[in-house]
Amino acid sequence: MITMLSWILKQVQNDTEKHMTKYTLPELGYAYDALEPFIDARTMEIHHSKHHQTYVDKFNAAIEKYPELSERSPEELLKDLNSVPEDIRIAVRNHGGGTYNHAFFWKILKLNSNPENDAPELIKAINKDFGSLDNFKEQFSQVATNHFGSGWAWLVKNNDKLSIIATPNQDCPLSQGLKPILCIDIWEHAYYLKYQNKRADYVASFWNVINWTELENNFKA
Ligand code: MN3
Numbered sequence: 005m006i007t008m009l010s011w012i013l014k015q016v017q018n019d020t021e022k023h024m025t026k027y028t029l030p031e032l033g034y035a036y037d038a039l040e041p042f043i044d045a046r047t048m049e050i051h052h053s054k055h056h057q058t059y060v061d062k063f064n065a066a067i068e069k070y071p072e073l074s075e076r077s078p079e080e081l082l083k084d085l086n087s088v089p090e091d092i093r094i095a096v097r098n099h100g101g102g103t104y105n106h107a108f109f110w111k112i113l114k115l116n117s118n119p120e121n122d123a124p125e126l127i128k129a130i131n132k133d134f135g136s137l138d139n140f141k142e143q144f145s146q147v148a149t150n151h152f153g154s155g156w157a158w159l160v161k162n163n164d165k166l167s168i169i170a171t172p173n174q175d176c177p178l179s180q181g182l183k184p185i186l187c188i189d190i191w192e193h194a195y196y197l198k199y200q201n202k203r204a205d206y207v208a209s210f211w212n213v214i215n216w217t218e219l220e221n222n223f224k225a
Contacts, residue, residue, distance in 0.1 A: 026064045027078065029057050030107045039113055042209040044198045052110070055193050059102030059174070066095035078104040082178045101174030105156060109189055112222075114215035122216035126185070126223040133166040141211060144168050148188050148207045159186040161223065185222040186214070 032052055037045035067073040070089055073081065078100040081088055088096045119127055119137060127137060134140035140159075148157035151170040158169050160182040170190075171177065177184045188194075188210050195206035 026074070027060055027103060029053075029060045030110070032110050034114075039115060039213045042115075042212045043113070043195075047195065047197045050197075051189075051193060052106075056102070056106040059099050059106065062095065062099040063103045066092045066099055079178060082176045083181075085179055097179070098174050101176045101179075104176055104178070105174055105187065106189070108184060109187055112186055112215050112218050113213050114218070115213055117214060117216040119214075119216045123220035123223070126216070126220050129164075129166055129223065140168075144186075144188075145204075145207050148190055148210075149204045151190055154191040157188050157190060158182075158184050159219075160184055183222070183225075186219055 029052075032048070035045075036048040036052070039048065063078060064074075067081075069092065073088070073096075078096075081096050081100050082104055085093055085097055130137055130140045134143060144157060144159065147168050147170050151157060151172075153172065155170055155172045155175070158171065158177050160167055160169055160177045162182050166185070169177065169182070188207065190203065190207075195203065199206040199209075
């Protein structure tokens with residue numbers, strides 16, 4: 005009995021110690037059905053609780069060997085991949101990227117946000133660099149729709165200039181020295197349940213669920 009009890013206490017202690025150095029899955033900050041009908045609840049639930057969780061777990065597993073890395077956030081590691089030990093660099097790029105990109109993505113999603121009201125400074129910059137918000141949306145949609153295979157499309161800032169890029173897999177603009185402002189996940193897991201092969205329809209719906217307040221913050225940060 006005492007042996008059993010001390011074994012249980014030891015496990016709890018181990019878990020507590022492990023937990024302290026591990027990155028954890030961030031909360032969405034809203035319900036899984038908050039983006040209906042544009043992004044469905046089932047997709048959000050699987051995407052967050054299964055896909056994102058798996059990136060977090062594999063990121064933690066990758067850095068387990070180097071406890072000193074757990075003191076640096078995925079963001080810091082992605083900004084300086086060359087400082088990551090070579091034997092785990094690809095794992096950090098993929099799973100640290102998956103961990104960071106998804107956390108970033110959840111934050112820029114919201115229903116009923118208005119670009120002109122919620123992101124006045126960003127809209128000025130978009131008008132300057134793309135001519136108009138409509139032009140920007142069209143160019144971004146094309147990049148997101150036409151990117152071959154899995155990856156992400158991004159609006160990024162480099163010094164004071166905005167541009168649209170796509171990254172393959174879970175590659176993050178931070179690793180190219182670019183500051184992300186907006187992104188869309190174009191892996192099939194992000195849209196297949198509702199949109200099947202119609203990525204263009206998913207991208208068109210995406211414009212209804214952008215948190216422009218958050219984009220304004222990203223732009224000004
Ligand atoms: Mn995803």
